[in-house]
Amino acid sequence: MSRPYIRQDMLEEKFGSLWTIVAANFLHEYQKHCYEFKEECNTEKKIITKIKTSPEKSLWLEKEDSIQRGLFDLLQNIVLIRDPEDSTKYYPRFNLEDTSSFRDLDEHSKNVLRRLYHDYYFVRQENLWRQNALKTLPVLLDCSDMLACGEDLGLIPACVHPVMLELALIGLRIQRMPSEPGLEFDIPSKYSYMTVCAPSCHDCSTLRAWWEGDEGTRSRFYKTVIGSDKEAPSRCTPEVVNFILQQHFDAPSMWAIFPLQDLLALKDKYTARPAAEETINDPTNPRHYWRFRLHVSLESILEDKDIQASIKNLVTSSGRSFPGKKTDKA
Numbered sequence: 001m002s003r004p005y006i007r008q009d010m011l012e013e014k015f016g017s018l019w020t021i022v023a024a025n026f027l028h029e030y031q032k033h034c035y036e037f038k039e040e041c042n043t044e045k046k047i048i049t050k051i052k053t054s055p056e057k058s059l060w061l062e063k064e065d066s067i068q069r070g071l072f073d074l075l076q077n078i079v080l081i082r083d084p085e086d087s088t089k090y091y092p093r094f095n096l097e098d099t100s101s102f103r104d105l106d107e108h109s110k111n112v113l114r115r116l117y118h119d120y121y122f123v124r125q126e127n128l129w130r131q132n133a134l135k136t137l138p139v140l141l142d143c144s145d146m147l148a149c150g151e152d153l154g155l156i157p158a159c160v161h162p163v164m165l166e167l168a169l170i171g172l173r174i175q176r177m178p179s180e181p182g183l184e185f186d187i188p189s190k191y192s193y194m195t196v197c198a199p200s201c202h203d204c205s206t207l208r209a210w211w212e213g214d215e216g217t218r219s220r221f222y223k224t225v226i227g228s229d230k231e232a233p234s235r236c237t238p239e240v241v242n243f244i245l246q247q248h249f250d251a252p253s254m255w256a257i258f259p260l261q262d263l264l265a266l267k268d269k270y271t272a273r274p275a276a277e278e279t280i281n282d283p284t285n286p287r288h289y290w291r292f293r294l295h296v297s298l299e300s301i302l303e304d305k306d307i308q309a310s311i312k313n314l315v316t317s318s319g320r321s322f323p324g325k326k327t328d329k330a
Helices: 006-028 044-053 064-075 108-124 128-142 160-166 207-213 215-224 238-250 259-264 296-303 305-317
Strands: 028-030 033-038 078-084 090-091 169-175 195-198
Touching: 006 028, 006 044, 028 296, 033 108, 044 064, 078 296, 090 108, 128 160, 160 169, 207 215, 207 259, 215 305, 238 305, 259 305, 296 305
Parallel strands: 169 195
Antiparallel strands: 028 033, 078 090
């Protein structure tokens, strides 16, 4: 279970007609229909080197990327990770139930691994996380007068929210990454005051890219959140953007912070650029760099009274405008 689980049918599914070429160059058949990586191909670095330098590379020209991804997937198809310092110890890999290595086990073994997995990730280390947080965070907080925000998204230890409450740390809320179990989309009107709310951030796709990226997701959002029985528009229109931004401006959160890309999506003029190009950082891609540049000048935005008025209306209607500030002019 600590070695990549590779069977012939998996190779056929991943590589199609090229599976025999892939198997011959990167794998060793140690038993009928059962394969393991050759010594010179058993890490990601070795695989990349082999793909680029092998004398046989002409056989997979123009398929390099898909072959590399497929081999990486196979390399990660394990259930347990061996401790590099003690070969008698193993750790359950994250999301082990998503692997075919796990799915092909008998039910008894699956249940044992599920118990070990839950204990390792959600029970055994809770006290250690809490102790370290209460030791480290107060020191960091005392180093500055700045308001600190904890990025408490995704899978987090159970102690995170109690510790943040104890230290008066505000949390982060992204609607598409709900903090409540069982929800697909968070409800901004139910956020607590001790939060920062945002429709997107630097580490995920922009509002437009998220909306236009998956038909099923936007359809469910359009029906359950916006409350429309009509077909969701494939394009993230200014009306959709305004609705979602209004939800965040109206939220009880202490802070509502918006990427400029999401604010500019209030006007068609600024949405000619492909939405995917507006993502600042893709944490899942090690080759993705922070190279985002706004496609319009700040001077042109300062001259655009329409977009300024749209943003201003959202600010003033939500009560987030500076107290006593006159709002007669845009």
